[in-house]
Amino acid sequence: MTDPRLAELSRLLPGLRLLAEPGDLEHYGRDWTRRWTPAPLAIALPTCADEVQAIVRWANARHVAIVPSGGRTGLSGGAVAACGELVLSLERMNRVLEFNPVDRTLTVQPGVTLHAVHEAARSHGLIYPVDFAARGSCSIGGTIATNAGGIRVIRYGNTREWVGGLKVVAGNGELLDLNRGLIKNSSGYDFRQLLIGSEGTLGIVVEATLKLTDPPPSSQVMLLALPDMEALMRVFALFRAQLTLQAFEFFTDHALRHVLAHGAQRAIDGDHPYYVVTEFDAADAGDQEAALAAFEHALEQGWVSDGVIAQSGAQAAALWRLREGITESLAPRRPYKNDVSVRISAVPAFLHDMQALLAHEYPQIEVVWFGHIGDGNLHINVLRPEGMAEEAFIAQCDHVTRLLAETLQRHGGSISAEHGIGLVKRAYLESTRSPAEIALMQGVRGVFDPNGILNPGKLFAAAGTPRAC
Ligand code: MLT
């Protein structure tokens, strides 16, 4: 560790674990995007809020940029350190601190995985309802920094609904105790909500108080095959009216091919353009009859071509794998990810426009669609054609994203529904937020982090900076 700044930090915090071996820099300098070459200064692994605060104060004095780091499962480059930043990994702050049975809250450190939060809630007969496929690896701090969504937003909303309190070290080094788990608090600006989804540009979460709720009654999982997008939206309207939905997720035959090639089991024979995995409450025979009636009605109308209802927990898991396994099955192709949203009512028109545009402009590129159709959130993954160089591929993807951004603007949508802007989408922020909004966002950042040391280059680019800095 030859850098004198690191020697100074070590003297300041003798107990702090600092890593600077090439393998560590590589490991902690990237997220799941795999697009940038990791090049951090070093990795700091604090074990408490005091250490985080001391690091942030030191970084302010020395003008060292910090990249806050959780499970690094992000898909927008928000946790990438490619420009000599200090990675501040929260993985050693990984304890569940307190369960409060009266408030029904769980207070945790930021490095606890989402899966561990689920387990802790379940051990008290409750649930933390935010859920998605990366649950085993992502950290709760990262889910708060990105206001993570996932597969149950249709029922429970995004992360911001479930955070009752936050302790945060702001970019200026102040330790803030925000909202303290209060349900009602009309005492001015709610900084807790401002911090949620700020992608590590305002402060670093050092403790979170999460709201828990009752588990839903037992549920059923159904896989549906559908002939077209119009039918899909009709089935969604029908199921939402007749059943109490917990999830309503879609994917295309193209996505299915990838996931089957990756080891998942086919559940419906034949070729169908679209599929839905849906989960709904099935507390009693009445619920089950309602589900069957809705399915039969959809079949009679020709909105559904085929369907399967899981008969066991194992079968339900196998059906879910068809949807949740898509990201992993595409990962070896290093897809360029788009994660967009429009109002549910705008989904068919947006999809129609976008599919027509892509078919016209890029008939040769492979595009895989899937996502949380019940929330108006679509994932559009562009796969690199065999033999195409990385730079040419990225240039093509940038153009696709430009088309996407224009189409979204026409439909009033957002360029990021749940993954965040990070590095990947910062050039397109103005397609979703007005110049007046962006100016206010930058002003807020300046108040929380006057020296701009927290995650610089993420969310907005400083003019003239290279791509990842
Ligand atoms: C998902 O919905 O599976 C996640 O957002 C991950 C992805 O988009 O690949």
Ligand code: ZN
């Ligand atoms: Zn998603």
